[in-house]
Amino acid sequence: MKKLQNILDFFQSTLLINLAVCLLFVVFAGVETFFLSFLSLGFIASIFFKEKYRKNEYLFYFNNGVSKLNIIVFSYFMTIGASVLLGGIVFLIKRIF
DSSP states (O other): OHHHHHHHHHHHHHHHHHHHHHHHHHHHHOGGGHHHHHHTHHHHHHHHHHHHHOTHHHHHHHHTTOOHHHHHHHHHHHHHHHHHHHHHHHHHHHHHO
16 A cells, blocks of 8 residues: 555656646647647656656655556556546536537
C-alpha cells in the first residue's frame, strides 16, 4: 500500500508539468492535440524535468522499495487512465451540449 502511495505521489508531481506543456499545445495547435500531447510530449517533458532538476527524489522512492522504472511505467499507465477519463468527460459534455 505504501508503494502505491509513493507512485501516486510521483504521478501527481508530474501531472502539473504535463498539463502545462499540454496547455501550450492547446493554445498553439488547438484542442484536438491535447490528448496526444498529454500522452506523449507532456509526459516526456515531465519526466525530463524530474531527471534534470529533481534527481534526488528517485533515491527517496528507491529507499521506499520502488524502482525508477516501476515509477515511470506505473505513472505512464496512470496518465493513460487519466486521459481516458478526461476524454470520456469531454465526450459526454460535447454529447450533452
